[in-house]
Amino acid sequence: MLHIRVLGSLGADVGGKPVELGAPRQRAVLSLLIAARGSVVPVERMADELWRGAPPAKATASLHAYVSNLRRSLEPGRPPRTPATVLVTAPPGYALRLPPDSVDAWRFETWVNRARSAPAEDARQLLADALGWWHGPAFAEFTDEAWAEQEVARLTALHAEARELAVAADLNTGRPAEAIPMAELLVRASPLREEGWRLLALAQWACGRQADALSSLRRATRVLREELGCDPGPALAELEQAVLASRLDVLQASVSGPARAVPSPVPSVDEPPSPGQNLFVGRxxxxxxxxxxxxxxxxxxxxxxxxxxxxxxxxxxxxxxxxxxxxxxxxxxxxxxxxxxxxxxxxxxxxxxxxxxxxxxxxxxxxxxxxxxxxxxxxxxxxxxxxxxxxxx
Structure with missing residues (x-):
């Protein structure tokens, strides 16, 4: 069984054994075809992309050699003079014919799509598996190539969404304390994505940290105003009002398990205790x-x-x-x-x-x-x- 990895450095294995993919430009041929997701890429376009708009006179011959070498690596057991079944010739160029599970990026997309409609516990496991396949930026060796730009951007956005869905799955399965560290990573990595801030505030609120939830929402407002010159969208604004009003029905809608009553704040040094209550300062x-x-x-x-x-x-x-x-x-x-x-x-x-x-x-x-x-x-x-x-x- 052939498996190819592009979520990080390019790699491949056949039957569990790693295979040699050759020099950088030959590796780029395989990556370019993976980025095309099974579509045919014309030879002329491949030559133009691989040599950045200035292909040499013998570019086509070099390209044929790269394809031949890759075919031997990807199908080591194919008998001589039999048609290739993985990296195929498809006029006017080449295409990669593989099931979705054979390429980690394709499999990742499938898992995320399944998680969107799966029950919360199943979604949590699907997303944990999918995120575990990431070992670095998508197409890490070729992120500065024009042909990779669109696919890298698409996968990076999907990765950010998957991480948000994973935090939401933690909340929906009653794990807000586990959701907080991931949500904090989300807002650090993508401070302009409002969903990360919303999830962080929900997780903090579900753990009884009402003040921290409000602080996170106000930090989001400050970041958006400073960076984009705009106020948060309705989701953040409505959540802030719900936290201020202790609307546990709002919390219950996003967090599995009984909504917790918001505990009274710890008295400060300047706040005298109520009758019968011992002074509790700090901690x-x-x-x-x-x-x-x-x-x-x-x-x-x-x-x-x-x-x-x-x-x-x-x-x-x-x-x-x-x-x-x-x-x-x-x-x-x-x-x-x-x-x-x-x-x-x-x-x-x-x-x-x-x-x-x-x-x-x-x-x-x-x-x-x-x-x-x-x-x-x-x-x-x-x-x-x-x-x-x-x-x-």
Whole structure:
């Protein structure tokens, strides 16, 4: 089976073994035919493109030699004097006859087209596969050639769209924490594409980072005004209004899973706590990291360790996290380890089980001592305290 790669440096293999494609101009012949996507390219045009408008007198003979050499490399098992089936003669020139799966760029386009209409989970896998085939710019060796310009631009735009679709698929399958890093890469790579900013703000909002979402939307406005002299389109403007108004229905429409209530902001030094609320100053980045980890672990579970010197504020941080999770609809239970000689082993987990059993009575109470606990979410833990949410028994 022949496979050709143009998403990065040009390469080919037959039956899993790499083949020699020759000198630069011979490699350009193959790349030019791939860029034509199966269409016939006349000999005159090929000579003009390969020698940049000034082909030598023997250009046609050289071109025939390049084609002959490529045929031997691409079809090593073809018997002598039998017609070629891959790089074929098709008057008035040549064409490449290969199934779509044989060229990574063609396969990439097929996968992206399938992902557009596939269910979210299937789309996510299709896009992960497709993006994994990129190992550099399309037609990396020939990006400065006029004949490659249009196809490179088309594939580059399709690559940007695929990355946006992949972020959207993460959101649609309930993975906003995983979507944030990819969305940040999108806006760095293509700051004038509004979809990247929209996806970044949605992912941040879904992780409880309302302020960051608003900041991203306003950065987008600033970039567009400075670079293009225009305001953002309706999608960004409407999203900003939705975030400001805490319109969770808007969030729910783009992010799988229950929309989270937006947590109240952490009081600042100048903002006195409300009655009955302890003053909580700083640690906002740590709190956001804990919330993002909890959201990301809602399907598979997980553990986050919080460490620090005595009095550093570990309990206050976890207490604030627990309050935010409760306000977002999580079930939070706490277990503590007594600090004295001879304390029972794993006592924190015993307390967790007992508290959970009170909140959600087990089906077989007599088997509580041997109950297997399968965590659906573990939000955070420390040396003396563990906070967990939404356990399933």
């Amino acid at each position: 906002s980045s740590e709190l956001r990291a804990l919330e993002a980890a909890a959201w990301a672990a809602r399907h598979s579970g997980g553990v986050m360790l919080v460490t620090g010197e005595a009095g550093a504020g570990k309990s206050a941080l976890l207490g604030r996290l627990g309050g935010r999770l409760r306000s977002g609809g999580w079930r939070v239970v706490i277990g503590r380890c007594p600090e004295y000689e001879g304390a029972p082993p794993a006592w924190a987990w015993v307390e967790l089980l007992v508290a959970l059993a009170h909140a959600i009575p087990p089906t077989y109470p007599e088997e509580l001592s041997v109950l297997l606990l399968k965590p659906q979410h573990v939000a955070a833990s420390s040396r003396d305290e563990a906070t967990a949410g939404r356990f399933r028994m």
